[in-house]
Amino acid sequence: MVAASAEYWVVALYSALAVCGLLGNIWVMLMVVTELCGCCQPHSSHLRPSKPLIQCSANAYLLVLSVVDLISILPVPLLAVDIIYNEWPFGIVLCKLLFFCEGANKSLSPLILTALSVDRYIAVCRPMVVRLRRSRFTIVVLFTSLTLSLFFIVPVLHHAEVNKMVDAKDQEHEKCVVQMSKTFDLFHIFACYLLPLLLIVSVYTAILHRLYLHTRNSSVGRRTSISLSRVVKCSVFVVAFYFICWTPYWTLRLAAALQGIFHI
Structure with missing residues (x-):
């Protein structure tokens, strides 16, 4: 009874987390798409994007992040059934779909x-390198990130x-599982957690x-720094939130991988 209640x-x-994630990501996607539409509209007097380039490129990355996060929420109903009945009744195709959705979030x-x-x-410290922040370059970066993530997802x-699988009561259950080598786990942890961090x-x-240096130099520098810091704050929040949420998972996975290698 206690175990069932816990399940x-x-x-x-x-x-609850899935609903919050679904609503939150849809809201972010709508906001970002609106901002990106503003980026694409030329300014009436200067025939250039009406939004600063620093916002346009960031919004493209945030949009893809929201899509990936939304994908990771899709298999939650399947997981709920698996937890309640201690059984995976959905077959191999949906099993692979489950790990694809998880892998997209962990790797991409x-x-x-x-x-x-x-x-x-680049926006703050190398503002003159404009070509590295145009939409075409952003698309190349996103495509490269997707390609690299496939090395871990596939x-x-x-x-x-x-x-x-047999439980403690000697009852058989069909479970959706994956068993990777410890070497793969360590490389995955390094490439998708430690190195990015x-x-x-x-x-x-x-x-x-x-x-900080820009703020000290002049009053103009202070005004510019305030403008830049507002844009940077959003990125810092997104990054910090991601790593705070995922650090326990990667830590446990690292401990398990090291335990398997060194037999500790």
């Missing part, structure tokens, strides 16, 4: 967040399977240092 609480928590999101952070760095899809911390440290 329903877990499902309720999953459902940190790469896009890294690209977003580098974009903020192997997981290949190994995902529905197996019969290191790059992002370094980039935002440089940004804050640049804004």
